[in-house]
Amino acid sequence: MRKSAIKAFNLLVILLAFECLLGCKPDNPAIKMKGSDTEVNLAVNLAEKFTQVDQTFNIAISGGGSGLGITSLLNGQADIANSSRPLSPEEVAQFKAKGIALHTVVFAEDATAFIVHKDLPLDEIDVETLGHILNGSIKNWSELIDVNLPINIYGRQSSSGTHSFIKKKLRIEFSNAAKEMTGNAQIIEGIKVDRSGIGYVGAGYVAHAPEDNRHVKILKIREKQAGPAISPIDPHAINARAYYFQRPLYQFVLTKSWGKVKPFIDFEKSMAGRQLIEQHGYYIIDNHEI
Incomplete structure (x- = not known):
């Protein structure tokens, strides 16, 4: 035993x-x-x-x-x-x-892209004007172009790094009317069906699937009103650090x-x-x- x-x-x-x-x-x-x-x-x-x-x-x-x-x-x-x-x-x-x-x-x-509906007759915008749109000072597209539509802002929630980045770069507080979306996909889907909308997304996200995003337009950005308009999907501009919203x-x-x-x-x-x-x-x- x-x-x-x-x-x-x-x-x-x-x-x-x-x-073990x-x-x-x-x-x-x-x-x-x-x-x-x-x-x-x-x-x-x-x-x-x-x-x-x-x-x-x-x-x-x-x-x-x-x-x-x-x-x-x-x-x-x-x-x-x-x-x-x-x-x-x-x-x-x-x-x-x-x-x-x-x-x-x-x-x-990365570069942050600002997007509008493909049919909006706007191809570029300067930083100062963009700030006035996002803080709610400019409320209607008729103040900038020949389109009488109230501007709808599509943004991110305050926990978003992109939200903080844009806020700091433009030195603004976002308009209380801005829609807080949960991510890039939701912003893009909103802009696709809203001719009066403007929003911001990761340039890599919108550029990665151009066919899926053909209903939106990426705006070129001018740091100053008289400066050159730079696209966030221009690799030469990014490598030269010429785009205002890159990080x-x-x-x-x-x-x-x-x-x-x-x-x-x-x-x-x-x-x-x-x-x-x-x-x-x-x-x-x-x-x-x-």
Whole structure:
């Protein structure tokens, strides 16, 4: 009986050790990525291509805005926050207060496009006039062109990095009448059927599917009334940093998650990743960590 008990005990130890070995092996690293709606389509396609190369990875991605992604990092609900803006001083203080360390990756350059319905007889606009439209000072297209229609503004919710970016660049508060949409797709769909609408979306998003977006028009932007009109989908202008509404795209990564996330970041920097970023209408810069 005693020998049998010892043998049974030894067998149980071996089985438990084998089970632990299997359970502890990181066969399926799970990464949670949340944040910028500007980046979400690109992130999904990067993740799909990456998991084709390394099928052991499981990457869950959702949008909702840069602010949501950053809050998810603070709450331990994400490994990566996609963000179309840098951290605010308040957010930096919050991470410091919680003792949460981050890696910051800048992986692409984006441009924000302003769009109108294809039939609106307007092809370009200057920054000052655009600000007056978005803050509600100019309320009817008849103040600018030969069309008597009240202007409908399609924008993003305040948690959006693009919302914050435009607000800071134009130094305005948005009109209370502006519609707060949840993402690029909703803004585009609104403008498609609203001849009096104007909205802003990621240039990469609208340029990536020109056939789907043929009912909208991308406005050229003049920084000054007498200056040149620049398109957000002109790569030469973007490389020269001549477009007024261009910015870097960020990924904030929890330092404690860096080990499992790094293979994905390395894929983004690879030739395949860079090609995919460019195919989505974004612009390559020297990838680097801050």
